Amino acid sequence: MTLLDLTPRVADTSRMTALPVAIIGAGPIGLAAAANLVERGTDFIIFEAGDEVASSVRSWGHTRLFSPWKHLVDPASRRLLEQQGWVLPDPERAPSGAGLVEKYVAPLAALEEIAPHIRTGAEVIGVTKDGMDRTRTARRAATPFSVRVRTADGQVDDIAARAVIDASGTYLSPNSLSSSGLELLGMTEIADRVTAALPDVLGRDRAEFAGRRGTVVGAGHSAANTLLALVKLAREEAGTTVTWLIRNAKAVRVSSSPDDELIGRADLGSRVDRAVERGDIALVDGFEIIRARRAGDAVELIGHRHGEVVTHETDIVVNATGFRPNLDMLREIRLELDEIVEAPKRLAPLIDPNVHSCGTVEPHGFRELTHPEQGFFIVGMKSYGRAPTFLLATGYEQVRSVTAWLAGDTASAANVELVLPATGVCSTDAGSGGSCCS
Structure with a gap:
């Protein structure tokens, strides 16, 4: 398969380029995508379902992460923060979830380059192409995305976007207690x-x-x-x-x-x-x-x-049976997902939990995350589907590559590099538990 086959371009029309990139989720990965877009001068808007940024991380904030600070901070985000005098905490120390938010995520979200673009209390309930369901093909690539958002007061609106980065995570979509995977009887x-x-x-x-x-x-x-x-x-x-x-x-x-x-x-x-x-x-x-x-x-x-x-x-x-991606809001998007772990088709073999631990996943970026829907990407924990082996450092490299591709910098997008800590086996059962915490 050629590089062109793997990387269909977002249509370069005045209508499309005037629109922002929509980011779903204001957790560490969604904000890292924003930081990378800031550096590339690309407009964006972030939709966060919770009342505050990183609402899922806050819910388990009492839990200490495995990774030390040196593995928890996105490079682009660090550059933006350090311009304002921010200092990386002890690189060898692992914070709690609350510490990660307080010392890194919240200051990042508060930056003047990012804060005005965040909408909290805004739940994305659907993504489609403007005026098109998934069956329509004519002029699809040249048609903007339409992101349907429901706010805390019950208002629903459709927001146009040139591309969509889904970093919504999986914490709010737990696996069933039932071994069948269906909702537990009773x-x-x-x-x-x-x-x-x-x-x-x-x-x-x-x-x-x-x-x-x-x-x-x-x-x-x-x-x-x-x-x-x-x-x-x-x-x-x-x-x-x-x-x-x-x-x-x-x-x-x-x-x-x-x-x-x-x-x-x-x-x-x-x-x-x-x-x-x-x-x-x-x-x-x-x-x-x-x-x-x-x-x-x-x-x-x-x-x-x-x-x-x-x-x-x-x-x-x-x-604590682990998590699965919420795909309901993506019914009208043309996805190509692995039939077992529900990860993007080309990524799935690299993260198969029967073979890989957190630290043996190969570097990957926009190529492995590409779907038939041009300009749509699932990143972060949600990109791993039901595989429980995700680390934040992996997600940061994902969004660096994706945002480079969206900016037209194909060389940088294709040059993926990632050094992960050597690990033991995270899990040998994709439904057995979550990879908490990075």
Whole structure:
């Protein structure tokens, strides 16, 4: 396949070039895309569904990231910040999510080159070509995008854009508790007893877990963080118990390898191992959940285990089964996605979690992220589909390449370089857990 086949150009018409690039999501990746566009003199607009930038990161702000600061800051964003006197925090220290927002993301969003372009409380509910559904082809490449946005007051409007960068992430689209991937049977009965991944067990959400039976479902890093917090809570609050339900035949999960350059991640795996060995965590493996129901004031998870139907009773369930991309808003966009992990077709083989860890993903950019819809890109965690091996540094190189291509700098866009820390295996089951945290 030729380079031209892989890189159809956005039509260069006065109508198109006068429009901004629409960025969906004001998290670290969306803001990095903005910073790169600032450096290239390209107009943009950012839509953030939350009331503040990085709303998803703020929700798990109590959680410490694996990566130190030297891997967490986008180069273009750093250049803009340093022009205003910003100083990179200790390069070897890993911040919490809240620290990342306070010391980096919020100052970046507040820059005068970026702040006026951000719309918070603006949820993107659909993307299409102006006046066209996905079936119409004539003059499609020369037609602007139309981004449908719903604001907090319920108003809905369509915004025209020359290109769209979807950096909306996956945190708000968790995988199902059901092993089938479909919505769990009985979920409506127990919904008030199910929390999203990474609850603030020792802080904001303490009362929900103290003195109760807590069950964490999932085998990834999000699960591990919550399990360790629950173990600490159990020491402080009588009656608190911790159970870990995974569907794997054995606990193949987070890295505890001494060769992992992300020390925090290796340590996380080791601490979970020790807690299981001590009996602080009751591990139930091979449990495939098929339905749930209320049993008085308790919750029953019913599933298959080793060929038998079994029931697990608990008080509160943490859904740490990982995440999937929200594709509903993209129904009228022509996408080319891998049929297994739901990542862009050319990217999928590079991130297959059955083969790759976070640190073995090859450098990639606009070529691997291209879809049949010219000028549309999915970047960041959402570009990985259901693969849980994403690191922020990978997303920063993605948006550098994509924005270079949008600016017509094909040479820079094609020259992708990325040095990632050597890692252990992040996960060997794409549905088992999220890659929290970069």
